[in-house]
Amino acid sequence: MGYIPQQSLENLKKYSYKGVDKSIVSRYVLNPFWTWFVTLWPLSVAPNTITLTGLTIVFINFFTMLYYDPLYLTEKGGATGPPNWIYFTWALGLFAYQSLDAIDGKQARRTGMAGPLGEMFDHGCDAMNTTLEAILASHALNLGRSWWTVASQIATLANFYLTTWEEYHTGQLYLGICSGPVEGILMIIIIYIITGFFGPSFWDQKIFTVTRLEHIPFIQKLPNLPLNESFMVFGAFGLAFNIICSYANVRRAMKAAGKPHLRPLTLLFPFVIAASIQVAWLSQPEVNHSAIINSPNFVPFLCAWGLQFAHQVGRMILAHVTSTAFPVWDWVWIWSIIGAVDANLPHIIGRAPIIQSTMRNATIFIWLTLVISFVVYARFCVLVINDITNYLGIACFTVRKKDLDGVWRHKDFKA
Known part of the structure; x- marks a missing residue:
């Protein structure tokens, strides 16, 4: 018995990737580089290998953070973190990830391996990178263990969910003039570089003080937020703009297909529900210093959340x-619901948590949540890859001769 039903497997042969990229930076700056970069890779290298290589580089960045700051920042602005030169490696690593993520599709067309498996694998790696970069970027911005970091996690995951939701309803991946995979990543790279030069404390400076606008009368009426918090506010406006644009695309596609355009909006609620469960868990009252956001459990909690999102x-x-x-429903939420309810028992019935009654018990439960989340996602990946490769007769990490000689390969290939 496979993971994917037989009738669903048959639809795989009908699938074809469709994408739109309106980014000026991508078209005139990055794409010429990517087109050259992909030619450096032998045809014997599978596109999924390139994708996985990029994700591995991001993991290396993440582990360097854990090496230099194993407990993450004790509070917002509360620790020195890694040496400044490490942030330059993060910038280089993220640029490498972006480049490898961009050329895997080009390599797939070069080798005749373009198809649904590559789409699944690419998006799966992107989903994991989203959480890792949210944590790293929050560290570079000196946000530490704070609700601003939680907000960063929610915003980045929401943007990814929104893009996937839009692609499901429109049938194509739409990247606008300013998109997360292009301009969003470049913005984070710039943050890493600035932090490398000036250190994380640079971002605690007030925005109007740095820009020397604080003496302008109408500016004085606005809150003079730190640079890091100002960046988060900017991200909130960006998320709102993306929601409007994505819905406009979905609405247009639904009207063209003669389908109701309001129903897709209800399918945004699964993300709201999932995020609300995690926020409720984080909002637990302080009992025996077990509050997640004030403890070393913060990063493993965010990682577990990211795996459940993936x-x-x-x-x-x-x-x-x-x-x-x-x-609509994901059964792994049940575990997080148990954790959220247990942590909030002081609010609900006025008694201490049963499972997370002490710091030690809370730590065990959160790390167990991380392990379970990893196993669930790993199982999903293995079973889906196994079903698709067996049904389509392809390999995940190997380029076969029949792929190179197949109908997808053309001598006049244009990356």
């Missing part, structure tokens, strides 16, 4: 490539 959007992408119903 499982959620992974099922959405699978539904897209197999033309099946949009997944």
Whole structure:
């Protein structure tokens, strides 16, 4: 018995990737570089290998953060963190990830391996990178263990969910003039570089003080937020803009297909529900110093949340490539609901948590949540890859001779 039903597997052969990229930076600056860069890779290298290489570089960045600051920042602005030169490696690593993530599709067309498996694998790696970069960027911005870091996690995950939701309903991946995979990543790279030069404390300076606008009368009426918090406010406006643009695209596609355009909006609620569960867990009252946001459990909690999110959007992408119903419920939420309810028992019934009654018990439970989240997502990846490769007769990390000689390969290939 496979993970994907037989009738859904049959839809894989009907799938074809469609994408729109309106980014000026991508078109005139990065794409010429990517087109050259992909030619450096032998045809014997599978596109998924390139994708996985990029994610591995991001993991290296993440582990360097843990090496120099194993407990993460004790509070906002509360620790020195890694040496400044490390942030330059993060910038280089993220640029490498962006480049490798961009050329895997080009390599797939070069080798005749373009198809639904590459779409699944690419988006799966992107989903994990989203959480890792949210943590790293919050560290570079000197946000530390704070609700601003939580807000950063929610905003980045929301943007990714929104893009996947839009692709499911429109049938194409739409990247606007300013998108997360292009301009968003470049913005984070710039943050790493600035932090490398001036250190994380640079971002605690007031925005109007740095820009020397604080003496302008109407500016004085505005809150003079630190640079890091100002960046988060800017991100909130960016998220709102993306929501409007994505819905406009979905509404246009639904009207063209003669389908109701309001129903897709209800499918945004699964993300709201999932995020609300995690926020409720984080909002637990302080009991025996076990509050997650004030403890070393903060990073493993965010990682577990990210893995659960990757499982959620992974099922959405699978539904897209197999033309099946949009997944609304994810059973892994049950575990997080238990954790959130238990942590908030002092609010609910006025008694101490049962499971997370002490700091030690809370630590065990959160790390167990991380392990379970990893196993659930790893199981999903293995089973889906196994089903797709077996049904389509392809390999995940190997380029076969029949791929190179297949109908997808053309002598006049243009990356």
